[in-house]
Amino acid sequence: MSVKTNPEGSAALTQKAANRLPGHPSQRINRAELVEFEFNGKKYPAFSGDTIASALWAAGVRVLGRSFKYHRPRGPFAFTSADTNALVRVDDEPNARASATLVKPGMVVKPQNTWPSLDADIMSLTGLGSRFMPVGFYYKTFIRPKALWPTYEKVLRNAAGLGEVNTDVPDTYYDKKYEFAEVLVIGGGPAGLSAALSAAKAGARTLLLEENPFLGGHLAYERQTVETESGPVVAYELAEQLAQQAAGQPNLQIELNTMAFGIYDHNWVGAVKDETRLLKIRAKTIVVANGALERPLIFDNSDLPGVLLGSAAQRLIHLYGVQPGKRAVVLSGNDDGLQVALDLLGAGVKLAAVAELRGEVNSPQAIKLQQAGIEIKTNYVVVGAKGSKEVSGAMLVPLDGNGQPQTAGAEYVSCDLLVTSVGWTAALGLLSQAKAKTAYDEARAELLPTQLPAKIHVAGRVNGTHSVLAELLEGQVAGLNAAAEAGFGGGAAAKLSKQVAGLKVAEPVRNSAWVYVPGGKKSFISFDEDVSVKDLKDAVAEGYNSMELLKRYSTLSMGPSQGKYENANTMALCAEANDLPVGEAGLTTSRPPFSSVPLGTLAGRVMEPVKYTPMHSWHVARGARLMNAGLWKRLIIMATRRRKCWGRATAWA
Amino acid sequence: MILLTCPNCGERNVAEFRFGGEYKSRPQNPEDGAADVAWAEYLHFKANKLGIQKEWWYHRAGCGTWFLAERHTKTHVVEKTYLWEPN
Numbered sequence: 001m002s003v004k005t006n007p008e009g010s011a012a013l014t015q016k017a018a019n020r021l022p023g024h025p026s027q028r029i030n031r032a033e034l035v036e037f038e039f040n041g042k043k044y045p046a047f048s049g050d051t052i053a054s055a056l057w058a059a060g061v062r063v064l065g066r067s068f069k070y071h072r073p074r075g076p077f078a079f080t081s082a083d084t085n086a087l088v089r090v091d092d093e094p095n096a097r098a099s100a101t102l103v104k105p106g107m108v109v110k111p112q113n114t115w116p117s118l119d120a121d122i123m124s125l126t127g128l129g130s131r132f133m134p135v136g137f138y139y140k141t142f143i144r145p146k147a148l149w150p151t152y153e154k155v156l157r158n159a160a161g162l163g164e165v166n167t168d169v170p171d172t173y174y175d176k177k178y179e180f181a182e183v184l185v186i187g188g189g190p191a192g193l194s195a196a197l198s199a200a201k202a203g204a205r206t207l208l209l210e211e212n213p214f215l216g217g218h219l220a221y222e223r224q225t226v227e228t229e230s231g232p233v234v235a236y237e238l239a240e241q242l243a244q245q246a247a248g249q250p251n252l253q254i255e256l257n258t259m260a261f262g263i264y265d266h267n268w269v270g271a272v273k274d275e276t277r278l279l280k281i282r283a284k285t286i287v288v289a290n291g292a293l294e295r296p297l298i299f300d301n302s303d304l305p306g307v308l309l310g311s312a313a314q315r316l317i318h319l320y321g322v323q324p325g326k327r328a329v330v331l332s333g334n335d336d337g338l339q340v341a342l343d344l345l346g347a348g349v350k351l352a353a354v355a356e357l358r359g360e361v362n363s364p365q366a367i368k369l370q371q372a373g374i375e376i377k378t379n380y381v382v383v384g385a386k387g388s389k390e391v392s393g394a395m396l397v398p399l400d401g402n403g404q405p406q407t408a409g410a411e412y413v414s415c416d417l418l419v420t421s422v423g424w425t426a427a428l429g430l431l432s433q434a435k436a437k438t439a440y441d442e443a444r445a446e447l448l449p450t451q452l453p454a455k456i457h458v459a460g461r462v463n464g465t466h467s468v469l470a471e472l473l474e475g476q477v478a479g480l481n482a483a484a485e486a487g488f489g490g491g492a493a494a495k496l497s498k499q500v501a502g503l504k505v506a507e508p509v510r511n512s513a514w515v516y517v518p519g520g521k522k523s524f525i526s527f528d529e530d531v532s533v534k535d536l537k538d539a540v541a542e543g544y545n546s547m548e549l550l551k552r553y554s555t556l557s558m559g560p561s562q563g564k565y566e567n568a569n570t571m572a573l574c575a576e577a578n579d580l581p582v583g584e585a586g587l588t589t590s591r592p593p594f595s596s597v598p599l600g601t602l603a604g605r606v607m608e609p610v611k612y613t614p615m616h617s618w619h620v621a622r623g624a625r626l627m628n629a630g631l632w633k634r635l636i637i638m639a640t641r642r643r644k645c646w647g648r649a650t651a652w653a
Numbered sequence: 654m655i656l657l658t659c660p661n662c663g664e665r666n667v668a669e670f671r672f673g674g675e676y677k678s679r680p681q682n683p684e685d686g687a688a689d690v691a692w693a694e695y696l697h698f699k700a701n702k703l704g705i706q707k708e709w710w711y712h713r714a715g716c717g718t719w720f721l722a723e724r725h726t727k728t729h730v731v732e733k734t735y736l737w738e739p740n
Contacts, residue, residue: 264654265655265729266654266655266656266729268654282654282656282666435728
């Protein structure tokens with residue numbers, strides 16, 4: 001589709017987006033290609049490579065829709081494909097993820113779940129009635145009188161559901177492709193790329209799937225220097241180097257824009273490419289390297305637009321060249337958070353406060369911040385975000401000797417951006433489907449795979465490995481072992497595996513023990529389903545105390561994101577409510593699809609074969625009307641002028 | 654999407670086959686009137702056990718042969734597939 005550089009002087013294209021940063025090689029947007037699209041009735045400019053979320057954020061638009069139950073204003077908070085906080089209608093398609101959909105010229109994007117307008121949503125008054133809608137309220141209400149059931153149904157059907165389907169849409173092209181690989185690598189980050197390169201070099205026919213339009217994984221949105229075997233490299237430059245190596249590597253097929261949604265029996269994998277093609281893949285061995293998701297911290301109003309994950313701010317700055325805000329409060333629980341603070345500084349954002357959950361910090365990032373004159377408030381926590389439709393301030397509270405918030409020392413810091421960085425959750429869904437066993441690692445405060453079935457290998461952040469050198473080497477081990485299991489090469493040397501094990505043990509703990517900061521009225525665990533901490537505690541108190549029961553009763557993890565940003569927190573809170581250690585709370589069964597699959601890809605091509613008789617062209621040339629007799633096109637009548645037939649005029653032409 | 658090895662055609666997707674039921678021997682003809690019960694059980698009762706199950710498969714979208722497979726009913730690991738032999 002052609003992209004114009006403003007031929008008709010469209011006002012939107014000439015307006016300079018308020019929050020754009022200058023260009024930089026790490027960015028994935030093409031500033032030479034201007035694209036115009038419409039959101040909520042207004043036209044906005046974008047660059048080719050922008051997602052809807054990034055283009056709107058650049059234009060200062062943060063509220064993209066309203067939440068499911070209470071109609072609270074919501075916007076993107078993670079900027080990943082798992083971020084379902086910003087589901088919008090794109091042209092005729094409901095429930096498109098704004099963070100994962102690239103802007104195309106002329107796109108018409110509309111908010112969902114809001115009436116009469118995005119700014120003034122009458123249904124947000126349900127927030128006032130929240131005490132009449134406790135967890136599971138629909139199991140207890142709308143029961144009597146029975147005669148009103150049809151009315152209840154009508155009301156509820158209008159209130160529930162997300163998005164509208166247009167049944168007049170003409171068929172879109174969907175198809176399928178069968179793929180076969182000796183080694184399939186899921187995930188194109190440092191671990192996945194390393195695994196794919198190693199497997200291909202060992203001689204195995206390797207297929208690499210990456211959900212983004214570019215390779216590199218988390219390296220693509222990071223600008224710090226990382227250690228590799230050949231010395232220090234800037235993260236996004238390493239991503240480029242690996243991508244180029246992969247492009248030139250024989251035996252290696254790369255599929256971008258491809259999201260694997262399920263690992264089934266005997267290493268059959270389903271994936272969706274470009275949202276329109278279903279890939280049916282059979283692999284001899286699989287390396288799962290699909291990374292980790294950053295964990296949100298739960299506190300009062302943490303769902304306000306403008307409250308972002310640390311990696312979200314980094315994606316905005318480094319992938320899309322968008323300044324996330326003008327004045328930020330950073331809540332850090334690990335060294336990644338301090339790196340985010342440095343990145344924000346580099347993007348010209350004023351750091352109003354850097355709150356640090358830990359008692360002491362002495363990492364290189366901390367030193368750089370101190371050198372820049374930024375005070376790191378150690379032993380501080382954020383207890384709440386303030387703001388009506390967007391964040392306008394944060395309440396910071398010091399922690400006492402026992403790590404408890406001292407509300408007496410609370411201070412309000414005004415900001416238009418609140419960034420949290422408290423830990424990571426390995427994206428274990430695919431591995432669990434493949435029947436890998438997982439267990440909670442107390443020391444690292446995260447769920448990790450412990451036992452892998454035959455012909456499945458794992459590398460990178462999904463295995464709890466975060467340091468880049470370890471990711472690269474672990475990927476190498478996984479790739480070599482997968483290739484060997486498929487019959488190629490001798491596998492990874494014991495020395496290499498030992499080196500990886502040593503690096504992993506030396507990694508700092510990245511997951512803060514903080515899951516929930518008490519004291520809020522509206523502390524949401526699930527943004528998809530508007531389930532709050534109070535709802536979880538009430539459900540457990542009512543007897544729905546195991547994870548499986550809790551999930552079904554409270555609808556936690558049952559929304560569009562399938563709990564990707566909730567599961568770790570739910571597990572921790574469920575354990576706490578039951579007075580159990582976190583590892584004993586249990587898990588819910590992970591089932592495919594791991595990510596959303598457009599129904600059209602499962603339907604496939606619309607095939608209506610047609611059979612023509614030898615007389616067909618003769619009939620058509622003489623103005624015949626045809627009918628379908630099974631698959632055949634047959635003549636129904638040959639008529640060239642109006643005839644009167646048995647007293648009735650026939651209108652055949 | 655398990656893989657089954659048809660003794661004629663080789664390794665194929667399970668979609669090409671049709672499950673033919675557990676492998677059971679037909680009951681002999683007992684004299685004491687228990688023949689009906691035995692026959693009914695043979696037809697309708699299934700062992701349905703957790704573990705390796707010997708079962709029939711029919712290669713419907715291929716050569717059309719009937720063969721036996723030994724498959725673990727939970728893990729779907731197919732130990733072996735072979736044609737039936739009288740013995």
